[in-house]
Amino acid sequence: MIPPAESLLKYDNPVLVTRNTEKKSPKARSLKVSPQQVVITGPVPPPPKSKSPSVDVNKQTEEILNAILPPREWTENNQLWVQQVSxxxxxxxxxxxxxxxxxLKLQQRQARETGICPVRRELYSQCFDELIRQVTINCAERGLLLLRVRDEIRMTIAAYQTLYESSVAFGMRKALQAEQGKSDMEKRISDLEDEKRDLERQLNEQKAKCDAIEKREAERRQVEEKKHNEELQFLKRTNQQLKAQLEGIIAPKK
Structure with a gap:
């Protein structure tokens, strides 16, 4: 027989329910409890009164324990084994x-001391179930209250896990969008840089043309100024000659 994995929750010795899982009696099938079934959260109705009060209390306690902590089952060689909590x-x-x-188990299974660790969470969940079992044996009402606390904790953790998974998915989508946007921006940057280089080339060409035009106009202006000065000097000399001739003509008449 290969028993299930060892747990911190204390169990009784396993019991063979049937030798053929396909031909189980209705009574044997009724002993099967799924680990995912909804556990009770309210008070369990007491069983019929018996002659012995202690036997009645023990039976009620076992029923409450089986409802809070369902028995675990496994099959081996077409044999169904059931192990109830102690x-x-x-x-x-x-x-x-x-x-x-x-x-010891935290150390053996190398559970992380901080952060999210499924191993540490599993071991602490087993430890809490064992504490519920111990409390339920002494006081069923206290055990049922702890059961509500456990279910609330599990529901809260499941909500946080769902939120974490949705946040991771949202982050991945944003990361992919950012990568896509990054490639688009890189392409746009490359295009703008090419456009910038083209505009710089055009600017340099225009500057060169402007410099050439300024140089050519400066040379033309110098030539024209020189020509103008020469003409001005020629006119001045001509004016002086004409003035001298006019004075020579007018002087004898005096």
């Missing part, structure tokens, strides 16, 4: 041993 009351040494086992 209904044996715990002592102080059991609690100390549970703490030691928790620390």
């Amino acid at each position: 209904s044996t009351p715990c002592t102080r040494m059991d609690v100390v041993h549970l703490q030691e086992q928790l620390d």
Whole structure:
């Protein structure tokens, strides 16, 4: 027989329910409890009264324990084995041993001390189930209240996990969009740089043309100024000659 993985939750010895899983009796099938079934969150109705009060209380406690912590089942060679949680009351040494086992398993399975760690979460969940079992044996109402606390914690963790997964998916979408946008921006930057180089080339050509035009106009202006000065000097000389001739003509008449 290959029992399930060892757990911090205390179980009784496994019991063989049937030798053929396909030919189980209705009574044997009724013992099967799915691990995913909805557990009770309210008070369990008491069973019919029996002659022995202690037997009645023990039976009610076992029913509550089986409802809170369903038995685990496995098959081997067409044989169905069922293992229910233990209904044996715990002592102080059991609690100390549970703490030691928790620390040992955390170390053996190399659970991370901080951050998200499925191994640490699983072990602490088993430890909490064992504490619920121990409390339920002494006080069923307290055990049911702890059950509500456990279910609320699990529901909260599931909500946070869903939120985390949706956040990761949203982050991945944004990252992909950013990568796509990055490639588009890189292409646009490359196009703008090419356009900038083309405009710089055109600017340099226009500057060269402007410099050539300024140089050519400066030379033309110098030539024209020189020509103008020469004409001005020629006119001045001509004016002086004409003035001298006019004075020579007018002087004898005096």
